[in-house]
Amino acid sequence: NLSKRLSLVAQQIPHGSRLADIGSDHAYLPCYALKTGLITSGIAGEVNDGPFQSAVEQVKKLGFEQQISVRKGNGLEVISKGEVDVITIAGMGGPLIASILEAGKEKLDHVKRLVLQPNVAANQIRVWLEANGWFLINEVILEEDGIIYEILIAEKIGENPYSEEDYQLEIILGPFLMQQRSEIFNKKWMNELAEWRKIVSQFEKAKNTEEVNKKKQELLERIKRVEEVIQ
Numbered sequence: 001n002l003s004k005r006l007s008l009v010a011q012q013i014p015h016g017s018r019l020a021d022i023g024s025d026h027a028y029l030p031c032y033a034l035k036t037g038l039i040t041s042g043i044a045g046e047v048n049d050g051p052f053q054s055a056v057e058q059v060k061k062l063g064f065e066q067q068i069s070v071r072k073g074n075g076l077e078v079i080s081k082g083e084v085d086v087i088t089i090a091g092m093g094g095p096l097i098a099s100i101l102e103a104g105k106e107k108l109d110h111v112k113r114l115v116l117q118p119n120v121a122a123n124q125i126r127v128w129l130e131a132n133g134w135f136l137i138n139e140v141i142l143e144e145d146g147i148i149y150e151i152l153i154a155e156k157i158g159e160n161p162y163s164e165e166d167y168q169l170e171i172i173l174g175p176f177l178m179q180q181r182s183e184i185f186n187k188k189w190m191n192e193l194a195e196w197r198k199i200v201s202q203f204e205k206a207k208n209t210e211e212v213n214k215k216k217q218e219l220l221e222r223i224k225r226v227e228e229v230i231q
């Protein structure tokens with residue numbers, strides 16, 4: 001059975017898509033998407049040998065070799081221009097996902113939708129999307145086994161989801177998630193606030209250099225802003 005996290009990622013794939021799942025590991029996501037009739041074809045990309053072999057075996061086990069192509073390579077280098085409509089990248093850090101998109105930019109021309117599930121630092125993906133002409137069209141937040149995950153969905157056509165006044169805050173919290181204000185969202189940011197307060201108190205114990213002071217001030221500013229939304 002697919003995890004709740006990956007099934008929510010799958011739910012964001014439009015029916016009839018040609019999918020590339022980058023960093024696919026066992027290829028569970030493309031296999032599930034094909035089995036349920038969501039996609040007509042899939043590519044499972046993997047840079048590491050172990051996960052690549054797992055993907056090959058899984059696809060073979062299900063007899064999906066004709067429809068799902070397992071390819072070894074770094075990021076988007078496994079796809080050709082115009083080959084897929086949707087790209088999913090799940091279960092990695094936000095900075096790694098953003099760097100994969102940045103390195104493979106020229107492959108994105110005909111891609112209609114990106115479904116990205118960063119484990120941490122979703123803000124870096126929001127910044128990349130914004131800078132590269134992708135519109136965030138929705139966001140999902142979920143909790144599974146005590147871990148909170150975010151899913152970002154972006155398309156080439158859309159409207160600016162950010163407001164002028166709250167731009168910085170929306171980049172951190174997510175403009176859609178901020179609107180939805182789910183319980184999980186509140187929980188996530190209560191946890192983050194607690195972490196940040198701990199860091200502030202560590203800064204207070206540290207030697208009061210200019211650099212420490214600057215970082216502390218920045219963090220205090222961020223805490224204040226997030227507190228205004230969360231409490």
Ligand code: SAM
Nearest residue numbers: 022023024025045046047048051074075090091
């Ligand atoms: N996407 C699956 C999921 O969400 O359950 C697997 C997540 S797993 C934690 C991350 C996978 O990404 C690993 O299998 C790793 O080998 C792969 N990976 C990391 N960097 C990559 C890159 N630049 N290109 C392709 N795959 C990469």
